[in-house]
Amino acid sequence: MKSVIKGAGYILVHTPDMVLHNGTTQTTERIVNPNSEYLKELPKHIRSFEQALSYWPNQVYIGNKTPGELAAVEQPWCDKTCDVNDRYGKFGQIMPQEEFLLLMQSCDVFDLVKLDRDFVAAYKGALAANPLIDEAIMARINDGVDGAAVARLVEEDHSEGLYDHDKLVGCVNRAHDIDVNLSAHVILENLVSKASSVLALLSVVKSAGIDKTEVEYVIDCAEEACGDMNQRGGGNFAKSAAEIAGLSRATGSDVRGFCAAPSHAMIEAAALVASGAYKTVVVTAGGCTAKLGMNGKDHVKKGLPIMEDMVGGFAVVVTQNDGVNPEINLELLGRHTVGTGSAPQAVISSLVTDPLDRAGLKITDIDKYSPEMQNPDITKPAGAGDVPLANYKMIAALAVKRGEIEKADLMKFPVEHGLTGWAPTQGHIPSGVPYIGFAREDLLAGKISRVMIIGKGSLFLGRMTNLFDGVSFVIQKNSGEEAARGGVSEGQVKSLIAKAMKEFAATLLSQAD
Structure with missing residues (x-):
């Protein structure tokens, strides 16, 4: 029995401030050469959300444009405006940074994310209006804390700052005093990966037209590692994201293989379904803050915008063969x-x-x-x-x-x-x-x-x-x-059984005679 692909979801999150504060090219530069011309020039090359929306490759990624249509547009694309700039596409959506920071808090189950109460009040309604976000997710977002408390945590308690328009609007606290695997930096990376995976899962449930209860297994194939000093990378992103996404009947595990991991995961999902172990498996992956602005130095040097300002995510539904899907x-x-x-x-x-x-x-x-x-x-x-x-x-x-x-x-x-x-x-x-x-x-x-x-x-x-x-x-x-x-209906099955039973009874009677 061959497995089939019932749907795919693709999401992007515009994270300009994470480029500045979390991308490894920038964080490394800040350590090695804090007064570099690159760091001074970088903010001038950051795109607005509107510019990110009208960028051709981004609209292709969420399904509003096709690869064929993109190929017909002369390169480079960064100086052109797509005729579609909708944040929602048939495969998913492009989420602004403000909503995503709130989604990160909803994914935090250990009270490690602290957001400024004014920031929460300003953007909570926008996240609630997102068609994928339900009341259960919104209920996980608290009213926030005083801005001064956030600043103190960043300055005095090794917390990692969360910024919006270069203003400190929250932070992620460390989860352990000495365990580097639970440092604020790593927790932030992992929460970004988890939150973007949650958004991808919600998107694929919609695009595939399935019920959340149908999903029995989730495989996460992102590049982050979730664990502590006793089991670095032990996992489990898959099950933790499934929990927030409301996939209550799912279990799952993580697959790691650098850039090849998604293909490994897809093969494993297909094999699990084909074997009959699970009827519906979802392969998912959130994005990576470390790679934001990864080639920023070259882009700034050539006078280009920072195009690596998007956290990506995807999810694919693999199910038993229905005779229709690929x-x-x-x-x-x-x-x-x-x-x-x-x-x-x-x-x-x-x-x-x-x-x-x-x-x-x-x-x-x-x-x-x-x-x-x-x-x-x-x-x-x-x-x-x-x-x-x-x-x-x-x-x-x-x-x-x-x-x-x-x-x-x-x-x-x-x-x-x-x-x-x-x-x-x-x-x-x-x-x-x-x-x-x-x-x-x-x-x-x-x-x-x-x-x-x-x-x-x-x-x-x-x-x-x-x-x-x-x-x-x-x-x-x-x-x-x-x-x-x-392709036999339940009624046909009952009819066949009744017919077989009738024939069997007739056989017994003839033998008795």
């Missing part, structure tokens, strides 16, 4: 194994051509590939180039080598089988999964038949191994087999 084909899995090595050709071969060869398919039999979907508007000025395009060129080169396309068609491949990147540089967020929502729609509409999601990761960042990582999986249009097998 299937996850677990027989077409790509694996970067321990013995694969890190040579680019070896990596792409293990993730792309190896699974296709096992199925007797060509590279061109995949309609669309979704590898690392980073926004080139962000990466090109930083010297990293167009990451998705680089991946497509490698896949195309393999296709030429295998005789599946002509060398003259090399540059056509990215257009025909690729996508223009639109995801924020939030590490795991761009890794293949931003396309799942669009892929599901295109598969349902019959525009395409197969897509391959490719997740790649850099395990060497953890200083435990020099190994690279990666997995891939294929989503395909539904074969309809389950519909044929499962």
Whole structure:
């Protein structure tokens, strides 16, 4: 039995003050060179919420524009205004910083988040008006504390400040006096990840049209680590986010694999459903404050706005085959194994051509590939180039080598089988999964038949191994087999049983005669 994708949710949170105060490029600079020209110039390059709303890649991310429409817009995009600037899209929403700080407090179950009472009074109504936020979440937000008390906690008690328009409006307290894993800095990072995951979960419940009680298992695949000095990264983001989102019948666990984690999680979700262990599994991930403004120095140097001002999140619903929704084909899995090595050709071969060869398919039999979907508007000025395009060129080169396309068609491949990147540089967020929502729609509409999601990761960042990582999986249009097998109504079942019982009784009578 193949699992299917019933829906996908994508959310962004505009966090300009977190760029200044929580992004590691900025926090490191503040330690190493506190009087740097970069820190002085940076505030002039911060975007307003309205500017973030009208940014083309952001509107694509929440589903108001398509990757195809984005590809038709000349790069760079940061100097252009999208004709749609709605904060709500078919996949999710773009939340302003003020609402998000309140959502963070609702996700805090240990009374560690303190917000200025004037700030709470000013923005509580805005969060309550959000169609995804229910009374249970609002009930978790208190009236706030005196602003002077917040300032004292930051100045004297190692609390991490929360800012809005560069004004201190709250703080996150440390959860332990000496445990660095429970420091105010780490708690803030974890609450941001949790709160953005909650928003993604609420979004996918709506977009998939499911009831919260249907969700039986949640897998979190973000990049943060939740634990204390005795079990760093022990978890569990999945269950903690499910609690706030109201998924009362769900349990769950975390999957960690750097940028490859979402693909690992999707495969595990599909396998859990296909095995019958759970009927409905949701893969989710919140965003990462550390990567805010990560390439800020290069952007400021070139006179560009800070485009890494968005915390990202996503969620995908995986359910039992309904005969309609696109299937996850677990027989077409790509694996970067321990013995694969890190040579680019070896990596792409293990993730792309190896699974296709096992199925007797060509590279061109995949309609669309979704590898690392980073926004080139962000990466090109930083010297990293167009990451998705680089991946497509490698896949195309393999296709030429295998005789599946002509060398003259090399540059056509990215257009025909690729996508223009639109995801924020939030590490795991761009890794293949931003396309799942669009892929599901295109598969349902019959525009395409197969897509391959490719997740790649850099395990060497953890200083435990020099190994690279990666997995891939294929989503395909539904074969309809389950519909044929499962398309019998309850009334028909009762009728068949009654008929069988009648025939069985007649047989017994004839034997008695």
